[in-house]
Amino acid sequence: MPTKNFLSSDDKKYLQQALKIETRPEVRKKILIFLLENDGKNYQEIAEFLGC
Numbered sequence: 001m002p003t004k005n006f007l008s009s010d011d012k013k014y015l016q017q018a019l020k021i022e023t024r025p026e027v028r029k030k031i032l033i034f035l036l037e038n039d040g041k042n043y044q045e046i047a048e049f050l051g052c
Contacts, residue, residue, distance in 0.1 A: 004040035012038060 007015070012035070019031045029050065036046045 003037075005038060007034070007038045 015031050015035055019028060019035070022028045022031065032050070033046055036049065041049070
């Protein structure tokens with residue numbers, strides 16, 4: 001079972017801001033994966049969300 005809310009609120013805000021300004025797609029995808037894992041999504045749900 002995924003661990004929910006493992007990121008601190010500061011880390012989450014930082015990643016959300018980075019997601020808005022990052023231009024490299026591979027980095028944006030990794031940031032999004034961290035945020036989705038933090039929301040409690042499992043790997044299968046994340047893969048379906050990302051379409052991979």
